[in-house]
Amino acid sequence: ETGVTQSPTHLIKTRGQQVTLRCSSQSGHNTVSWYQQALGQGPQFIFQYYREEENGRGNFPPRFSGLQFPNYSSELNVNALELDDSALYLCASRATTGGVEAFFGQGTRLTVV
């Protein structure tokens, strides 16, 4: 157990809908990153938050947005869902932006139909 928890574990949404995924980081960790993992692929970086500010973003459109709260928990929001958004969404936390090891939650499996 890493101490990083994500919710929900699974959900099914219809194309065009909006979804919010949640992550509680490991105690003492103030940097949270989100990754998208399609079947058979490695995780792809979406964005990262440090002390409530976004401080890095991957090649994802603006309909992917996020938040980090004062307790360092985080949300990933996806608007106008597309079929290709179906994937495992992973949250990872680190102690600081200089911290090395990233610890992952169990993921949220999103299916868009």
Add this chain to the structure above:
Amino acid sequence: EDQVTQSPEALRLQEGESSSLNCSYTVSGLRGLFWYRQDPGKGPEFLFTLYSAGEEKEKERLKATLTKKESFLHITAPKPEDSATYLCAVQTHSGNTPLVFGKGTRLSVIA
């Protein structure tokens, strides 16, 4: 562009048959190389961090090594419970850069 390539894509071993997984990387400046284990439908589980060429780390039947261009994950006398996807990732420059992952190697160990 930073790249990570893992080989083979899939590996099937008999219980007790030792082997190695390869991770080749191209980065502008390596800060750390990471190995993770991922079970189906679960998040990656951290295994090792390697920082510089020549470094080695061990955990049970796993041993990770690092050169300037690649890393190897050696599995000695594997057991069926070692079956999983093994992911390699690199982090470059300063600590706030994201992890760049390979596609992973799917390992199956048959009893």
